[in-house]
Amino acid sequence: MTDITGKSLIAGTWVTPGGTEFHSFNPYTKSAFNSFTSCGGAEIETAMTAATEAYHQMRQMDGATIGEFLSTVADEVEALGDTLLETCDAETALGLIRLTGERGRTTGQLRAFAAIASRGEWVEASIDTAIPDRAPVPKPDLRRMMRGIGPVVVFGASNFPFAFSVLGGDTAAALAAGNPVIVKGHSAHPATSELFAVAIEKAIRKTGFPAGAFSLLQGANRELGTELVKHPATQAVGFTGSEGGGRALMDLAAARPQPIPVYAEMGSVNPVFLGPQTLKNTGDAIAAGLSGSVCMGTGQFCTSPGLAVMLEDTAFESAMKTAMDAAPRGHLLNPRIQASLVGGFARLESIAGVEWLNEADFEEGSMTPPNAVFKTTGDVFLQQKALSEEVFGPVTLLVVCTDENQMLEVGNSLQGNLTGSVHADDDPELAAELIQMLEQKVGRVIFNGYPTGVEVCPSQQHGGPYPSSSVSWATSVGADAIERFARFVAYQATPDHLLPPALRNDNPLGIFRKVNGDLTRDKIPGTEK
């Protein structure tokens, strides 16, 4: 817990910016500690200028060099040892077990993107060979691949201080694609952020990587983020957080002279649909699983299941009540989330026709909220738009419908969601209809499972229709997260030695490429172009 300097890392130099002072906050003790100051225009300008220069250098690197750098970053994160876990626990109350797991995920992501960068297959190389004697005009040789887009601004998330923060998935993906990253550290865990910057600074020195490839700008003011998004050198933004925050960045980016993409993952209510027959047969197991998912991490996940859509089933209701009461109370991350959860409870309680099944005290200022299960009818839900808004915390709402059609109607009434779950093994017709409905509403359909716990793998889709994400095709978890930070460049009739390795005739990377429309690892006969 020592050695926190309160500085920001600007392109290889530790600086003490002159902006507003702010502090770490300990949710266990409700006390402030450490001292930080916020970055402003000068730090932004230095970071962005260095990032632009680093981008030019990174464009010339091969994937293996970038891969080696990312692996070294992962090593240096591990070298921070228990200090990282303890510092973060003191800032977030997430607990050492969860943070140990999240650290493993974070270094795992860094190493996965190291492997992706080294392998080089992510660029989706495609080659169409020339047909010089085609009539009426010759067909030129055309080759296409993805290239990094330039400096990427990443906003750290409060609820994942490791995996979606300074060296989280967005940073790893952006670097792997060959882009410098400028992180706006989250003000709820600045000491944790500083430690990650220490790790990457060491990796930069060890590998001789350009110092401008990474900057951490600490700050507690909204203006810092605004100015980073508006800076002309910024070419894309990664964000994980609230719908309000994400939409503000989207609007800023869209209004720039050069609009840029904002990849914002903004969370959702993650509905769970429970078939009546399935609930009758396995309701106790579902109550155990669902309550576990709702309460996990004090409900502070973007995939926390906030809605359970079902028919009347008093046995299940009672099992849910019992399970939620039995779950120990957890800690909230910070006072802002606490205030927002207090507001969420008030909203639910203010709506006629909504019942708090296991009403309990939530003392003023308490950081340990009750695990709450509410209940309403499908009719009320369909009339009250506010009920489909996310309540960030250990809260779920049972929506008891009149029949299966109303269950589908409730689903169709929802906005975009990250996930939608189905438990309907014993309701096969309903299962098929639910899946068809959910495909249009969510990024990930889950069968017989719960939405928390996002597997990091190539087939993962963590992103869904707005407002769960800003860009519905994109994922912020898994291998394809890299594609957000790249664009295609085609090369027409370009001499082999001037092409990037991925497009050269002899396929030096040995990657799959689309050659005249078909995937193959074959070389191209070295014809004169």
Place this chain on the structure above:
Amino acid sequence: MTDITGKSLIAGTWVTPGGTEFHSFNPYTKSAFNSFTSCGGAEIETAMTAATEAYHQMRQMDGATIGEFLSTVADEVEALGDTLLETCDAETALGLIRLTGERGRTTGQLRAFAAIASRGEWVEASIDTAIPDRAPVPKPDLRRMMRGIGPVVVFGASNFPFAFSVLGGDTAAALAAGNPVIVKGHSAHPATSELFAVAIEKAIRKTGFPAGAFSLLQGANRELGTELVKHPATQAVGFTGSEGGGRALMDLAAARPQPIPVYAEMGSVNPVFLGPQTLKNTGDAIAAGLSGSVCMGTGQFCTSPGLAVMLEDTAFESAMKTAMDAAPRGHLLNPRIQASLVGGFARLESIAGVEWLNEADFEEGSMTPPNAVFKTTGDVFLQQKALSEEVFGPVTLLVVCTDENQMLEVGNSLQGNLTGSVHADDDPELAAELIQMLEQKVGRVIFNGYPTGVEVCPSQQHGGPYPSSSVSWATSVGADAIERFARFVAYQATPDHLLPPALRNDNPLGIFRKVNGDLTRDKIPGTEK
């Protein structure tokens, strides 16, 4: 040229909307003919409601059904025969030779997307198999693929009345991905648009395709486009046209309660860089090629080369002047483009340090502009931002730089472009530097060629950094144009029979899929999930 009814096709029904009247305009005779009325709110509502319904039906179709429909559409376009060519020539003055070629490209695109839809490999299927005994938690089975996103609004382009219009590339790509399309017909060729609607209506009847899958809304008012983009059922927009028009749609889409993507291809100046030694050795050939590219189609291509960046070379200058003068004058498409070109000439002539090398008359109201070559210095170019703006017509500007560094500086000063060309076989060091610079500025780098003539193939990239396109990763030409109108959906632990065919264990489509990270056509052993 007979049988033009002036109606709009709204989800299978021909209607006469009650909005403003407008007419076809013949650029050869400068006279109006035919009569059309503009669609409004009622037609929009009917079209969008039917499109939403059609979307649900199209989601359940297999790719072969969609492919068969697109092939039939291509057949019906051909069945329009010479009427299509003659009608369009009377509305655009593009000439029968060019239009015959463009018709071939258009039916070729429709058939190419038919094949893509039938094959089904475009969905980028990925499967990660379960590891039930993994510690600390089991790994779930996850499978992911692209699915259509919903109703797509397409704006026809004036300069490609076939290939980028009612049944052009955007429409073909959006339908292939399983989306209904609502076309706002371009008011400069409404009779041509009507004929295409006749063709697709026939294909819909022949194949029993949902009538809501296609609507053509004719209109000469800006409000129609605005309301289509703002309609809540619209999920994406395809546009080819001016930067002003494209940006207006981008701003509208970004301001919606649910922001949606706008894929706008807005053209650019398409710089051509000429190495000094190469110019000395092959200047005459380059002058012939460049002037041909500038004058092609009266310069009315988004890829028309508007800048040639070079060192002083009086022989080349003189060759360019001769070649441009020798090229016959062509016809402009319509009075709006004529007025814009008059403004472009005035702008170039108003800037001190810009010389019109082959000054010639451009009579008031004339639809046949001079083929113009202007000249300025690198110094003037770098100071006058207006010189890097597109002049849509048969016009190019020679930018004579002091040295090779200034050539690169001119390149670096440019905004995003669709293409950048390099002629530098005898300037090998400059060639490498130019390519590295262009990769950051353009979507397609061209070696020893000219930007007009966009090959339709999988490796094509027709789209570049803003303002040449709204979304720099996307292409509006080539196989990957389909990806703009789809998003990924993941399925977790979903029973095989409830999965789309592309993700099923036995790989019924026989497509390449990423299985646990590696591309393969193998089946998945049918394990219990």
